[in-house]
Amino acid sequence: MDVRYDSGEVVLVCRNRHDDRCLFYRLDPHADDPFIPLHETGGASFDRHWRMARVRGYLLQWGPLGERDGVSGYPYALREFDPSLANPLLGPLVQGGFWEQNKFLGHRTHYGDDPDEGQQLDLVPVGSFVLCLIPTRGRGTFELWNFDPRPDAPGSEDPIPEPYSAQGEFTRGQGAFPLIRKGHTLLPMGDYVLERLPGGRRFRLWSFDPQLDNPLSLPVIREGSWNEIDDGHELTVVGNQLLDWCPGHGRYRLWTLDPDLEELLAGPVREGRLPAAMGPDSELVAFEASPRIDSGKAVIPGTMDFMRSRIRHVVYYMLESRSFDNVCGWLYENGGRDCHFIGRTDPFDGATTEDFNWHGDRKVHVSQFHDGVLSEEWDLDTPGQDPFHHTSDSLQQMFSDISGYWRGEPPDMQGFILNTADDQVMQTLSPEQLPVLNGLARHFAVSDEWFSSIPGGTDVNRAFSLTGSAFNRLGTWEGGNAYQYWPCYPRRQSIWKLLWSHGITDWKIYNAVLWQDAVFTRQLFLRGQVPSLDAEPSRYLADIEQFKTDARRGELPAFSYLEPAWIAPSGSTSYHPGSDLVPAERTLNEIYEALRDGPAWENTLLVITFDKNGGTYDHVSPPYARKPWPNDGVDGFRYDLMGPRVPAIMVSPWIRERSVIRSGGTVPFDSTSFGATLLQWFGVPRCSWCLGDRMVHAPSFESVLQADEPRQDGPSFTPPYDQSNPRSPHR
Structure with missing residues (x-):
């Protein structure tokens, strides 16, 4: 930097x-x-x-x-x-x-x-x-x-x-x-x-x-x-x-x-x-002027100056469609009494079998998929069908009476089964079933107060993390002509355009698969924004295997953005419902090990989040929020309400084991918190962001870096197995 x-x-x-x-x-x-x-x-x-x-x-x-x-x-x-x-x-x-x-x-x-x-x-x-x-x-x-x-x-x-x-x-x-x-x-x-x-x-x-x-x-x-x-x-x-x-x-x-x-x-x-x-x-x-690191604050863990002086590489890996309860809810069943809490000291807010939704006249309680154990007798693939997650569906899931949104009432989180007609949205996965995701959360840090930016789908929530808003759109535009011609129309700038406009070129997008012959993230959030990059895009693009090589060699840029495999012949790695989760766990472990075993590990922060809950149940009522652009509003939705909680996991040797981070203020984390943290780390003055009101007021998470010295341990994890991915190739 x-x-x-x-x-x-x-x-x-x-x-x-x-x-x-x-x-x-x-x-x-x-x-x-x-x-x-x-x-x-x-x-x-x-x-x-x-x-x-x-x-x-x-x-x-x-x-x-x-x-x-x-x-x-x-x-x-x-x-x-x-x-x-x-x-x-x-x-x-x-x-x-x-x-x-x-x-x-x-x-x-x-x-x-x-x-x-x-x-x-x-x-x-x-x-x-x-x-x-x-x-x-x-x-x-x-x-x-x-x-x-x-x-x-x-x-x-x-x-x-x-x-x-x-x-x-x-x-x-x-x-x-x-x-x-x-x-x-x-x-x-x-x-x-x-x-x-x-x-x-x-x-x-x-x-x-x-x-x-x-x-x-x-x-x-x-x-x-x-x-x-x-x-x-x-x-x-x-x-x-x-x-x-x-x-x-x-x-x-x-x-x-x-x-x-x-x-x-x-x-x-x-x-x-x-x-x-x-x-x-x-x-x-x-x-x-861009701020210089304050040498006095740089020795104080948890400050932005400390983060800027210790961290040289930020890696961001956004996954798909899982709520916090669904994949991390059982991380600390005792309320996390022995955890290191940051921002607020309330007990860990995880899943409980006491929570339920009605399916007609029948209560369906939160449960663990196959009692939370692994087996080669079944696949790790709940829910088997992708739940609905358009904004209208997400609002229905959060409000048993959807008109409660227009009355400004708090969501009651009682409409998940009503909307999906599928009991599986109440199922969860245990740390035994997802040992890599939960292992990283336990050995490093997790936030149980990180919400998706709006009730809704993939593109709108990913847009919040990279542009500060949903472009005043709902739903997705990831197929057909809408996707193909999207870069031809002006739109709000992304963090990459902002970084480029400040002369910051030390970044790269690493993709796992092409989506309709294009790198998904570039197609939606960068192409058409910087003319010189459009003329020579390959300089800032590479595949996920190159990322692992760059990490092991210590050749990563300052900012690496990783895409999972959304849909691929060898299996999705995005944790998306309707697909087997074993390939996703294996890939996450490979990413972590490439960083841990590389020479730059001591100066690296890996941030893992999910774009949205994807229709899977979470019990915490999301808060109302600041609108990203004052005139935004579509089909009665004002972009003033966050969506359900999603996991956010931070991994670095500068993070104390068993950390649980909250914002500590009245505004909780959402995906704009990543952009706000990244831009401050790069030293971009906040008044020049121009990424909307939600981003400029978002809390940042530099406080997660609480270790006085980098940890010397590098925990290892064993990915899970199931029927399609057995422990040994005996089938």
Whole structure:
């Protein structure tokens, strides 16, 4: 990992509108004087006619309209921003070149009656995209461009190579905002864009959604007027806060954006006098730096700095369609009295035969499949049929009266058999039957408070873990034309696009089988998002056997994402209902042993989760949750309720044996917790994630790493057997 800057550092660039002078300040809201001059930089200069903006991990700079070889256009440079340099604005050049004017104008010569239209290009970075504006008095023309910095090929590559819109080649993706016009100012703040109207008092707050043809679409999230802010106040976004500064009076206030408040701004959290240099001729631009590991916190187990200093490789293996009760419910039958609890010390919340659902007038209690023992007389394959698990089915399973959801009632978990008409959804598997999964949970860590992100199927829950939402969809789109053409349409960014936009390229997707001639995860969550990766996808793809080889050789990337075999001639390895579980246990054991026996074991964290419960019973009522995108909602479902619990197992020599981890807060873990933990570990500032409200508020699980020293034991496990997979090949 490339970790370059101090933790929480926000650098303010103070430019003079009338000359090329620049001053630099570090903004620390906790300091006596929050504006701390970067004395080592002194004064610096930068062409005042050039504009600049932070686009994820880079500084994008562009000049006014000019000519090159007789062609009108705009010079540009993409640089690394390094506040340790004498002039941070002239950091290492990543890409440089010249945009022709018609790249942004399309087939038109003008959009309004302003003779200076096009002299200066209006670019607004939002998420891992760049919004180009050509606002006039009567039309808010826009075009959303895909940001691709090409960190693997510095030189003269265009960092905004193509539009992201799906509106077609003729219109070149150019649309019009219904309300945003000339004189309006757009201030991106995470997943939102704050629009300031002429006069300075009125505002609108928009949800930024890159999968829509209009990424700032109605309905507006909030609109109103400020009582204490007018056109004498300048507004500058600094991280997740808003700096309100009045150069005429030399005063400032620092606010926190809260979309739930009528006036949007909470606080002020700080206020005071501006530095003398910030006067009426000043312009402020803020840059949040990637945090450096804090050496003091790095020695404290359970902190993110400890995780960042000890862990060099994160491996994520998401399996399929099993509830916590179904496969890990019997891990600690005594309530885990001798466990090491993290976050909350309540007893282990496992399965019990006292829980039941009604099948007509008959109670069906939780039970263990074949009394929890192994045998070569039967297959380890309960339930034999895949239970229903669309969102409508999952809601029916969680509410015996499904209208309870729309009334906001807690789920009673009494509708599983009512929906599936199958007693097998109440069956569970014992640690003897699943010795690898349960063995890893017992010898390392498990969470009994990890929920699927929504009631529903595979694609929507996997999407939450990788993008922070379900794309405002329900069900699955993993077959036919819907699957084949899915990458052709814009959608919300994945964690891989975000990492790439920060210059982080040390990752790989390892797949077990092709799904309809494509790598499933790439097809749904990466293809079509990064143009340069689409041109050369094999660099970041490999099969699961290569993963085992890379692990044994110590050649894994920083982040490895593993796919199971969903359906294959030799058997599924995903733990999915309707298939034999022995191949899944064997494969999981091989993955673990490849990591344990490799030279990087001491610096590795393996995270094993399941995407959803898949219709199998769990007794814990899932909580209501924060919506991922404020305007999301389909068929009466508001994306505001988590689905049933699923297993989450963490494996590392830095984890104490028999650990049971909970979030310790009011919000429990769900699959967005993985993304939130990974991004913090990589040092990506939270305010630049743009992966939805659920992800940005998700609890992370670095507290699982509680060992003072890496454990030297490496437990071994013996996979199970059954009729189709006997202990010895005597049949």
